[in-house]
């Protein structure tokens with residue numbers, strides 16, 4: 001199945017969770033009688049308590065023969081390149097903006113990072129059902145924002161959808177019938193590039209997030225940059241300076257399916273997966289084959305200390 005990896009960028013309350021719920025329902029990822037028990041990107045209690053998104057999460061839906069991995073982006077200030085690492089997993093971004101409020105600081109911060117990485121945006125003007133919606137002005141504000149953030153010509157040539165995540169529709173023009181979110185699925189498939197990865201090179205993956213699972217222990221999540229990883233393959237954890245952290249085996253590999261994760265036997269380049277079996281390797285480190293020496297998020301090696309004797 002072909003893959004599209006896309007991140008959603010939104011200011012808090014602009015409707016990210018509602019939109020992802022809608023995409024899950026309309027993709028048929030949920031059976032009709034099955035409720036979205038947990039809200040898609042809001043399941044972490046700590047996050048709910050604080051009302052912010054701390055961890056990058058991924059929701060995966062199938063559409064028209066494609067697997068869409070939808071990555072949440074943290075809205076808070078960056079810690080050590082976290083936002084960039086998360087955005088390095090995707091090939092496009094959906095910038096979700098409230099049709100009444102317009103772009104807000106959180107939208108701006110992450111959008112700037114996405115543009116800097118060369119990602120093409122899709123603008124979704126959400127809550128177009130609001131009586132106080134001002135979709136045309138908000139579109140102008142989005143354009144002005146991208147100009148102010150130094151978007152290139154290709155990025156400024158962004159497609160726009162008007163949507164109501166709450167009512168479950170998206171349209172290219174507000175005069176069209178407001179039926180479903182299919183225009184958004186189609187736009188993601190068409191506008192977001194297929195992951196540019198090398199399936200034939202050795203397996204490599206940059207660890208983007210880490211979590212502790214009660215059954216599987218430490219789970220390292222990232223996008224497979226190249227190659228294929230099979231269950232029980234020997235792997236190496238590599239530091240940002242290229243040093244070996246540990247030799248291990250991929251005891252379990254999980255892919256995202258809807259809101260859940262499913263055990264798979266092989267992870268291919270381009271997909272976003274979680275790997276169990278490593279003890280010390282962490283965020284920003286690289287997983288590779290036992291022979292691997294090149295980290296993906298390399299940090300310059302400290303300059304050698306020169307000692308002089310007279």
Ligand code: GDP
Pocket residue numbers: 010011012013014015016017018019126127128129130163164165166167
């Ligand atoms: P998030 O913080 O970006 O995840 O936002 P939520 O999805 O939690 O939505 C915040 C609030 O906006 C909730 O009360 C939603 O019901 C409401 N909301 C979300 N999408 C829409 C929409 O399209 N139209 C309207 N009128 N309200 C919406």
